[in-house]
Amino acid sequence: MLVAGVALLIGLQKTGRIDVASVFNPIPPIDDAFQRGFRSDVMARINAVRGPIGAETLRGDEPLQAFVNEIVSQHSDPENLSLEMIFNTVQERFPGAQYLAANLVTASGRDDLVSRISGWTAIGNPDFNVVNTAVFKSKRGIGALSVLSRRIPRFSLKAANRDGGRFYNECPHCNEIHALELDRDSRTIILSCPYCDLPFDVLASDTGNTIYRATDFFEGFDLERGNPALTSLSDEERILSIWRKVADQCEYQLDQELGDVREVWKRPSETWTEQAGDCEDTAILLTDALITAGFAARVAIGWNGNIGQHAWVAVKTKNGEYILESTLQKELGMEDLVDVKVASAFYQPEQLFDQEHLYYTTAKPDNFTKDYFSDSLWKLIPKGMVESSVTSSSENGKAAEKRAVSGTFENRQYGVSAN
Numbered sequence: 125m126l127v128a129g130v131a132l133l134i135g136l137q138k139t140g141r142i143d144v145a146s147v148f149n150p151i152p153p154i155d156d157a158f159q160r161g162f163r164s165d166v167m168a169r170i171n172a173v174r175g176p177i178g179a180e181t182l183r184g185d186e187p188l189q190a191f192v193n194e195i196v197s198q199h200s201d202p203e204n205l206s207l208e209m210i211f212n213t214v215q216e217r218f219p220g221a222q223y224l225a226a227n228l229v230t231a232s233g234r235d236d237l238v239s240r241i242s243g244w245t246a247i248g249n250p251d252f253n254v255v256n257t258a259v260f261k262s263k264r265g266i267g268a269l270s271v272l273s274r275r276i277p278r279f280s281l282k283a284a285n286r287d288g289g290r291f292y293n294e295c296p297h298c299n300e301i302h303a304l305e306l307d308r309d310s311r312t313i314i315l316s317c318p319y320c321d322l323p324f325d326v327l328a329s330d331t332g333n334t335i336y337r338a339t340d341f342f343e344g345f346d347l348e349r350g351n352p353a354l355t356s357l358s359d360e361e362r363i364l365s366i367w368r369k370v371a372d373q374c375e376y377q378l379d380q381e382l383g384d385v386r387e388v389w390k391r392p393s394e395t396w397t398e399q400a401g402d403c404e405d406t407a408i409l410l411t412d413a414l415i416t417a418g419f420a421a422r423v424a425i426g427w428n429g430n431i432g433q434h435a436w437v438a439v440k441t442k443n444g445e446y447i448l449e450s451t452l453q454k455e456l457g458m459e460d461l462v463d464v465k466v467a468s469a470f471y472q473p474e475q476l477f478d479q480e481h482l483y484y485t486t487a488k489p490d491n492f493t494k495d496y497f498s499d500s501l502w503k504l505i506p507k508g509m510v511e512s513s514v515t516s517s518s519e520n521g522k523a524a525e526k527r528a529v530s531g532t533f534e535n536r537q538y539g540v541s542a543n
């Protein structure tokens with residue numbers, strides 16, 4: 125439709141025909157009342173097309189409308205606005221406008237202009253929920269800039285729990301803005317950036333079906349309280365004693381035993397009270413108890429060569445670092461504190477977390493599998509995101525659409541199903 129519009133424009137220029145219609149239907153002053161009336165006509169015409177095809181009814185967006193007005197009114201020749209520039213400018217001001225389409229059409233009169241906009245193919249696209257238009261006087265009559273959009277909210281745990289669905293996010297590693305879609309049905313949600321591939325958050329649903337950051341599952345669970353004999357023990361003996369308490373209390377629970385696939389993480393007190401948990405539940409409980417007892421400990425999530433996707437515990441003493449396999453169901457002895465270097469043949473951590481931080485690595489597996497506490501091998505996932513930056517877009521004639529880049533989204537099941 126739009127291509128036809130452009131062709132017509134060129135045809136008129138070549139033949140030098142006078143636009144007769146504009147002579148007999150003088151265009152009224154393009155004031156605020158005209159703009160409002162025009163917008164509501166365009167919206168009604170577009171929604172009349174969208175209704176029957178089941179697309180959401182479009183509405184206006186006031187801040188975006190003000191911005192579209194500004195773009196048009198500040199340009200000396202709005203007919204020749206660059207759509208690429210419009211996309212970039214809109215996204216600079218509204219980073220949530222991850223879905224955008226724009227067109228520029230001119231016509232001899234108002235009704236013709238409304239018809240051309242409502243004939244735009246993009247108006248049927250269900251991705252959009254907003255339309256904004258601004259009319260301007262053109263050389264041969266009038267023209268309009270129309271912008272279709274969907275503004276999605278900035279990603280936050282609060283927004284994720286309230287709305288679910290689509291968000292935009294600024295990557296804390298590379299600062300690119302990208303869209304992401306959250307699948308509430310998944311258990312462990314590792315969010316990573318589609319531009320730099322680095323993880324920027326590890327989330328999970330709790331038993332109340334609220335999404336939390338992995339670090340939020342700790343409670344300061346104390347398994348040494350009221351035990352004065354501990355001071356005489358070595359670090360390794362204390363670790364073993366805490367681990368035994370967890371292992372004695374908690375049955376390892378396979379996913380299959382729960383009937384449906386589990387979709388939640390438990391907090392330490394829940395695992396303790398229910399006397400059961402799967403790998404991440406017992407790993408969180410044990411890590412929490414170790415940290416509360418004063419040890420440097422982290423939950424590792426990643427890959428185990430025998431098991432598959434898995435979660436386990438790493439703990440550090442002055443003598444070294446150990447892997448604790450919190451799903452072991454046996455009489456635990458000193459030999460079960462496995463040196464990380466020995467364990468590295470089977471355990472490939474991908475992310476680590478403790479009560480405070482999430483950690484990621486870009487180091488070589490040969491190195492990071494043998495040291496879970498090195499600041500140079502394991503970096504903090506940065507927190508706090510700043511607004512700015514623009515994504516690129518494409519222009520096709522005088523109508524273009526920009527689609528969001530979907531965030532890579534990994535849905536991993538850490539429940540152990542074998543061995």
Ligand SMILES: [Zn+2]
Pocket residue numbers: 295296297298299300317318319320321322
């Ligand atoms: Zn990134």
